Amino acid sequence: MAAAGADWVKQDERRMLHAVYRVGDMDKTIKYYQDCFGMKLLRYRDIPEGKYSNAFLGYGPEETHFAMELTYNYGVDSYDLGEGFGHFGIAAPDVYKLESAVKTAGGNVSRAAGPVKGGKTVIAFVDDPTGYKFELIQREGEIPEPLAQVMLRVGDLDRSIKFYTEVMGMKLLRTRDNPEYKYTLAFLGYGPEESSTVFELTYNYGRETYEKGNAYAQVAISTQDVYKTAEAAKAAGGNVVREPGPVPGIGTKITAVLDPDGYKIVFVDNEDFLKELEQK
Numbered sequence: 320m321a322a323a324g325a326d327w328v329k330q331d332e333r334r335m336l337h338a339v340y341r342v343g344d345m346d347k348t349i350k351y352y353q354d355c356f357g358m359k360l361l362r363y364r365d366i367p368e369g370k371y372s373n374a375f376l377g378y379g380p381e382e383t384h385f386a387m388e389l390t391y392n393y394g395v396d397s398y399d400l401g402e403g404f405g406h407f408g409i410a411a412p413d414v415y416k417l418e419s420a421v422k423t424a425g426g427n428v429s430r431a432a433g434p435v436k437g438g439k440t441v442i443a444f445v446d447d448p449t450g451y452k453f454e455l456i457q458r459e460g461e462i463p464e465p466l467a468q469v470m471l472r473v474g475d476l477d478r479s480i481k482f483y484t485e486v487m488g489m490k491l492l493r494t495r496d497n498p499e500y501k502y503t504l505a506f507l508g509y510g511p512e513e514s515s516t517v518f519e520l521t522y523n524y525g526r527e528t529y530e531k532g533n534a535y536a537q538v539a540i541s542t543q544d545v546y547k548t549a550e551a552a553k554a555a556g557g558n559v560v561r562e563p564g565p566v567p568g569i570g571t572k573i574t575a576v577l578d579p580d581g582y583k584i585v586f587v588d589n590e591d592f593l594k595e596l597e598q599k
């Protein structure tokens with residue numbers, strides 16, 4: 320990677336902002352996340368000219384917390400979730416208690432609470448109205464950011480780790496191999512798992528490609544300069560699929576790259592993002 324690009328990636332202050340994905344029923348999903356997961360509705364916008372609406376939900380203000388950005392396209396009530404998207408992870412102090420609360424709220428627990436197969440961490444899975452899987456993950460101690468993970472399946476873990484560190488500027492936090500169940504995990508992020516949302520990349524032995532479907536869209540990450548970020552990505556051999564510049568009608572500067580498996584990452588100018596929040 321060209322020295323200037325590598326220097327930029329190292330000095331740029333970046334943060335995971337939100338995950339963007341399409342839902343079949345906006346009102347039902349908002350209520351589900353509020354009732355089952357205790358999320359707050361942070362923002363809502365309707366864009367009639369684009370025939371879509373967005374809702375942002377999470378556990379704290381977007382200035383400091385990760386958010387779920389739901390997209391409802393008028394008249395579209397179902398999507399193909401594909402195989403590549405795995406789950407969103409929610410950290411909780413007592414997964415058994417949260418499982419019970421989800422059931423009481425009418426949520427769909429698709430995997431009962433208990434130790435993860437081949438490990439000790441207590442997890443459960445809940446399916447949302449569109450079919451997205453939410454993993455409930457038991458965690459000791461303080462949980463300043465309950466939105467813990469975005470899990471994606473990848474075809475070559477070393478290739479992904481190189482991209483997520485060199486182009487995305489993330490830190491490899493840990494890896495975990497599970498030979499009994501034939502998979503390896505890599506956790507990467509801009510901060511420790513205990514206090515920031517991270518990518519959980521899953522490699523299933525021998526599996527190189529996954530159908531992506533049309534439901535999950537991307538993760539948005541803040542940057543101090545989309546032009547320098549795009550140049551650095553290109554210098555590192557990254558595939559920039561949206562040239563840096565303002566979003567028509569909104570003005571927020573963005574750029575977008577594809578990771579080695581084709582998952583999209585959108586970089587958002589941090590100052591523009593904060594201005595957007597002021598206008599809500």
Ligand SMILES: C[C@@H](O)C(=O)SC[C@H](NC(=O)CC[C@H](N)C(=O)O)C(=O)NCC(=O)O
Nearest residue numbers: 405408430434435436454472500502521523
């Ligand atoms: C650490 C925690 O965040 C996990 O997500 S591990 C959960 C575990 N993952 C896998 O099995 C990944 C490989 C799998 N073939 C896949 O592609 O998803 C899991 O889902 N365990 C299932 C269970 O019931 O324990």
Ligand code: NI
Nearest residue numbers: 408454470519
């Ligand atoms: Ni997980």
